[in-house]
Amino acid sequence: MKFRNGPNGVHLFDRLSGLNVLVDELRPKEAVWSTSPRQVSIALTNVCDLHCSYCYAPKHKASLHTDQVLDWLKELDTEGCLGIGFGGGEPTLHPDFLDICKRAAGETQLAVTFTTHGHRLTPQLVGSLKGSIHFARISVDGVGRTYEEQRGKQFASLLRGMESIATLSPFGINVVVNGRTVAELDAMSELAQKVGASELLLLPQQATKAVANMDGVVGRALLDWVSHYRGKVRLPAASD
Ligand code: SF4
Structure with missing residues (x-):
């Protein structure tokens, strides 16, 4: 169990269970x-x-250099940070990804999470990561052909990735919401429940050189879907 003092109280966090408790009867002094x-x-x-x-x-x-990352993590841990999320690019392509996760879990009290496209989760990698990952996120933008058009990878390969990640740790699904994927939110929430995901994180598409920001029509469809959502998988806010 880790404690974090702040203006709103004392935050208790257990990285193994994910338990988050804010004790707001206690008001630590600003100095701590x-x-x-x-x-x-x-x-x-x-x-x-x-x-x-x-x-x-x-x-x-x-x-990033592995030793530099570990130095940052130790400092963050000491100063009251509760969790670290590795992303990229594709974080599993960092040559020391496994070592970084193991050291982060072993040398700090931080909850270790990562976000992946899910196509490199071999049984060997997942087996080696076990015990060093407290939560994982996998990107799922549409189902079937939509996914394949959005990500350029076979949907069957993603399903294998989700099977693997389910054996690693609790996990959530990240969805980029755009004009294609918004029509498949029902299918993705059903899939999330079927594969045992605990969260469905909806991320409005942001503009790049190749695409525009999620537009108003899609935004309204997304809001409408969320307001009628009755699924069992939690919809966290992006800031959670
Ligand atoms: S959005 Fe696509 S290209 Fe970018 S890091 Fe994720 S999987 Fe790779």
């Missing part, structure tokens, strides 16, 4: 408030083997 963000995301590498049109990750091939 945590100085780090509650959650930090780190793009381990810009490298990715997919070419999604709505990808806004920088395209030059840069990766």
